[in-house]
Amino acid sequence: MRRCLHQALPVGFKRPAGLALPPSVARGRVQARPSSRILSRSVRAGPASPIHIPQVCLTTCPIQKGSNMTRSIRAALTCALILLVAAPAFAGEHGLSYADALKQAKERDAVVVIDFFADWCGPCKAFDRDLADTQSGIRDALDAVVFISIDAEKGEGIELAQKYGVTGFPTYSMMNPDGEPIENWVGYGGPDHFRESLETALADPVTFEEKVARYTAEPTAERAKNLGRIASASGKPADAMVYLAKAEELDPELDVTSEMLDAAFGRARKDPEYSMADYVELAQQRVLEGNADAETTLMTTYYVSSATASEEDHATLKPFLVLSREAVSSTDEELSQGLVDAVEMMAIMYVDEDMDAAVKMKRSTMPEGWMEDPGQLNNFAWWCFENDVNLEEAQQLALKGVELADPGESRAQILDTAAELCNALGNCDEAIEMIRLAIEQSPDSEYYGEQLARFEAIQEESSE
Structure with missing residues (x-):
């Protein structure tokens, strides 16, 4: 091979x-x-x-x-x-x-x-x-x-x-x-x-346009915040940020930090004029330099981990992880345990720099019966791939997930995970084989075709 x-x-x-x-x-x-x-x-x-x-x-x-x-x-x-x-x-x-x-x-x-x-x-x-x-x-x-x-x-x-x-x-x-x-x-x-x-x-079952007209005729902070929330959930994050900024202007005491950061992250994903760097800067202002609640701090940390995934030293993310730990330990808020665990695992990896402990925690958070659940096997295997840890076991678990998964897109998803793990382990031929099997399972997907082209380019480059 x-x-x-x-x-x-x-x-x-x-x-x-x-x-x-x-x-x-x-x-x-x-x-x-x-x-x-x-x-x-x-x-x-x-x-x-x-x-x-x-x-x-x-x-x-x-x-x-x-x-x-x-x-x-x-x-x-x-x-x-x-x-x-x-x-x-x-x-x-x-x-x-x-x-x-x-x-x-x-x-x-x-x-x-x-x-x-x-x-x-x-x-x-x-x-x-x-x-x-x-x-x-x-x-x-x-x-x-x-x-x-x-x-x-x-x-x-x-x-x-x-x-x-x-x-x-x-x-x-x-x-x-x-x-x-x-x-x-x-x-x-x-x-x-x-x-x-x-x-x-x-x-308030009136149309969004009627809500806009009502706000235009009589602007209030709550109306602006509501329009911002709806716009953000409707794929219009730039509009949402305008409404939320207006809500703050109308009532400086109104807290729209979480909604603003949600909208900003959505905008950074789709607006070429608003970058992930812009989002991170806003997050630093609102969370690191502001007074966000524990839930917003955790969610922002989660988003920042995505926005800064290409940073090898995770220098931008680390202050958010440290603050998140402090927020969790000092709050009485009811928080999502899944979110708390996810952020803590990142803190173990990037602040404590203990990858083995992170893998152990990840395993402990998996639901009962996960070793026989193809979706959960894929979850664990992809997490290992994302974090470049435990790759050989992750590959074996992904292959087990392939065997257990129903034919079609579900199996194709796990084959794609297996392909990425093969590539990460240096097995280019196997990566190509896995992604071809994924294409057989989901022939109409453009994504798997793009993956095949990518792996073939890697193979060609490595053979030169």
Whole structure:
């Protein structure tokens, strides 16, 4: 077998981690606020600023590589069409379209809520399970609306997801019977978070344009903040930052730090005029030099780790990690354990410089039964690859995940992880073999073709 020179992922390359991952998005609290963030949604990296967002927990999934939609980040999905009609219908109902939903909404004088998902997304699957559970209260909460679930990567879902500014999964979009957008919220943080977000949207079910007109006629800080939140969740981060800045101007005591940093990170991913360096500078001002709460400090640290992933010495990230540790130890806030663990593992690696301890902690945070779960095997293997640790075991676990995974995109995802690990270990031929198998599993994916071309270029370079 020809050995190839190890070549890491290109600077700024983004590839979402496996079947489930962790940006406005659910923040991963047990009872998250509507403005909550990354831990309950998935996101995608796009051509303007491809970037890696590390995996945190199963309440979040990035919009995956190989998606049919135009990619938008690595901040950001699993049943067929589901419709809630006058007599509520949930999982198991098929064939009702977006047009059918609008028609029924007119008949019922109700709004439509679309659950945009993709079939590889863990948080979306968690939502499906809770939707089917009569004790969760989600069905009752949805009685007042026409509800459908649409795969955002297939059929009419592709165009609809673009129309409603979907940048992560799951995204819940509310609209009137004419299809005019009212509200977006991103991520699934559990039944309480979903019901709270739905209630917030239903409390003011006028279109976004009507909200803008109301704010224009009578500007208030709360209206500006609300518009900023909605704009951020609808794929308009630059507009969100303008509204949030206005909210601060109207009421200097109003705290919009977390919302502003969310919007800024989203903007840095897609706006060529606003870089990741701009985002990091804002984060330093708002968090390191400011007085952010513990949750915002942790989330910002998480984002900064993505924005500065190409730094070998992690000098920019380290002050955030140190501050995060201090924030966790001194707060009474209810925080996402998945987020706390993810940041602590980074602190162990980059502040303590103890990679073995980080691997041990990562293993301890894996859920029960993970060694027989292909998605979790992929999670662990990709984490090892991202951090350049424990690569040989990670490769074996990825191969086990391939054997256990269902055919199709799920298996292709893990084959891609295995390919990256083969390349990292210097096995260029095996990397090419794995990615060709991924293409067989997901032949319509442009991403895997790009990966094949990349590995072949590495092989050619190493043979010269």
